[in-house]
Amino acid sequence: MKVILTIAFSLILCGIGRSQSDKDSIDYYFDDNNISNARVLIKLDIAGALAGDYGARIEYKLNNAIGIEAGLSYWTGALLLKNAVDYPLTPPSKQASLSYHFQTRFYYTFFGDFKAPFNIYSALYYRYRSVDYVGSGLSLDKVSSHEAMLATGYQWLLGKRLAGDINFSAGIAFFDKDYISGSQNNGPFISSQFLYNIGIKIAYRL
């Protein structure tokens, strides 16, 4: 019994000693589970999912001012073609396809004491989407959309590892339609239209 008590007492003393020495070390004050120098964030697009665009992104912080975000999403909606064809389109035969997302983010380092990736930012946002269409009696194979947008938003820490990201982007979508069989106006056709996007994402810091 004495031996057990001695060992237990020694262990407690060692524990106290260790925690005290931890606090004496300057490293202790900077031990924040690497929150302050988070470089990689994995994100789920909440607003996109509500609109039928199920996707994820990954953001990599290059430095205190710049971050790069890239991702994929599974798009189940139809592209809103403004001047696509001169005849009515039946609903697309296949609606779902992959979308590709790419953002370069510029964080406002002069704002507050936060640094990338948790701060207000502006971003250049490029998105590529494509949908296969079938016209009435005609075939419109594939419509692709190259979308260039300017975005502004805010990313902030929700907890130790969770973060929120909200942004608004607006820009132009360029549609290219590669071939329309049976139409008098054979392609390729290019048209463009204004578009905007609201992004709400939940992020997990690696």
Added chain:
Amino acid sequence: MKLFLTFFLAPLLTFSQHGQFKVSWGDEFKSNKRSQVAGFVGSHSGKSYILRYGRGDVSIDVLDKNLNFISNKKLNLDYNKKNMQFEGIYQVDDSLVVLSSFSNLAQKVNYLFYHKMSLENLDNVSSLSKIAEIPFERKNKDGYFAYKLSDDSSKCMIYYALPFISGGPEKFGFRILDKSMATVWHKDISLPFENELFSIEKFVVSNDGDVYLSGVESKSIKRKSKRLGAANYKYHILSYINKGEKIKDYAIDLDDKFITDLQFAIDEQQNLRCGGFYSENGTFSIKGTFYITIDSKNSEIITKSFREFDEGFITLNWKERDITKAKKKQARKGTGLELYEYDLKNFIVSPNGGVTLLAEQYYVQTVTTTSYSSRDMMSTRTTYHYYYNDIIAVSINQAGQIEWNTKIKKQQHSVDDNGYFSSFVACIVRDNIHLIYNEDARDFHSKDELSTMTRKERNNTYTVMTSINENGAFTKSILYNTDKYGVRTRPKVSEQINENTLLLYNKWYRNQRFNQVDFGG
């Protein structure tokens, strides 16, 4: 011959002598246009050290004894790739003390650290040490740190504002450090005022390590709202002496008068001298000055007085039209004439028991204009006009009487630049107060003088010096023509660096120069 000219003419080019003072110039140098000089840090072995803020970094400019730029050293604010926030820097003997903080989100504690740098080579001579900490619940409410040095730089007070809790008491803490960075005393304080209704305005730490602070207690959140009956706020000066064991709250009350500005200092006898301006109309104008001296040993008021400015002084430099307009307004509203929008900038304590107050008229006007393009597209633009006008100097004697007051005419107006080259810097040399500021040649010269000048000369900008003597009489002279030197003086970041020397920072786009005015021994 060239060598001869270089040796004998160069000093003449960079060194001009005007009566009892000398102006010497350093060479021009360029820096990143995004960086800004923040102020003078210290001097050692003939070198001067200047704090500079860059984009996301902080650095020190080193100048030689001739004010020529030698080098720039970026401060290392990283620890294990973790970025710290710069909090301040000051000189202790032959080293610089750098204060930095790190807000640890995992531990939810905001830590303040210091490390020392050698003034010889700006290398770190000590490792990072923790000074203070603020526990917090949310990152955007993690408190803040500030510091203040005593007059002889023997004590440094570290102030830490504890996180704001809505409806809770105002809470903060002090830590008084000596030159070796050892803690002399520290205290966490909870004031009997609600934090939303109390704002701290100024700290003073005496050479003995006693702390004084001034703050405003408001009766409602809208302190600046128009007065209804009595003033709805009260100034307090709180003292923490004998290592915080003796605490005293001096409520500064002028009955039904608005105190619009208050400053205070501790004199050589450790008495508290406090003065400022008051108004009877509201918080944006001043009617007169008040002066209170308090014996800090027994907390008794030695002197309490207030004096109204006479009408002649208030309307000095006003146009006849403005005087008539103001008097009509006065008659309509039943109020007295007052000086509009003056900020108390300097509180100069004289050894004979009096004080001199320096205040400057400062206000901002916001102008929003709407225009239509040829396509009927409406666009709106907002511009901010910054005005830094007349300076008033008021000398109050030991008995609280106004010995003299004077108003110096000055007109500075700029747009959307925060008054970058505006305002003034004061230099107190013996019994004289020298005020240095920029002025256009058109404002400096009389109409007769301007008529004899060329157009280019009329468009010049001068750095002028107005010297006020012990009787309140002043003389105004051109210190130098800034166009000749290709840079313009920035009074806001210029300062008196010793009893007889004023260091001035000059800039125009990327070109920068330092110069100093030496008033002799």
